[in-house]
Amino acid sequence: METVAQKIKRAAHEVQRPVFYSITIIITAYVPIFTLQRVEGRLFRPMAWTVAFALAGALLFSMFLGPVLASIVFPKGTKEWRNPLMPFLTRVYGKTLGIAIAGAGSRPE
Secondary structure (H helix, E strand, C coil), X not given: CCCHHHHHHHHHHHHHHHHHHHHHHHHHHCHHHHXXXXXXXXXXXXXXXXXXXXXXXXXXXXXXXXXXXXHHHCCCCCCCCCCCCHXXXXXXXXXXXXXXXXXXCCCCC
16 A cells, blocks of 8 residues: 555656656747847847746746645545546547547548
8 A cells, every 4th residue: 555655756756757848848949039139039038038937937846846745735645536527528528529520521621
């Protein structure tokens, strides 16, 4: 039987790599903005710095502070609760998605 600390550690490790790479890709997409000159650079560079710092803060939180806070807030663990509405919504979504996909192949070009 896994302890609460082991569950938190496993969950944090499970999402660590995808979160890191997704945030890195988003920050990398802003790199061209840092190279802008003159008016464009003055206009957009502060926004790019803000987004980069916000994403870096989110990365640090998700990797370091989030798991620590989870172990403090949930020392005895949590009880899983099944939402009774979710199976109905999943069925409706599946049917709607099937109809949309089937209709997408028959549309005129």
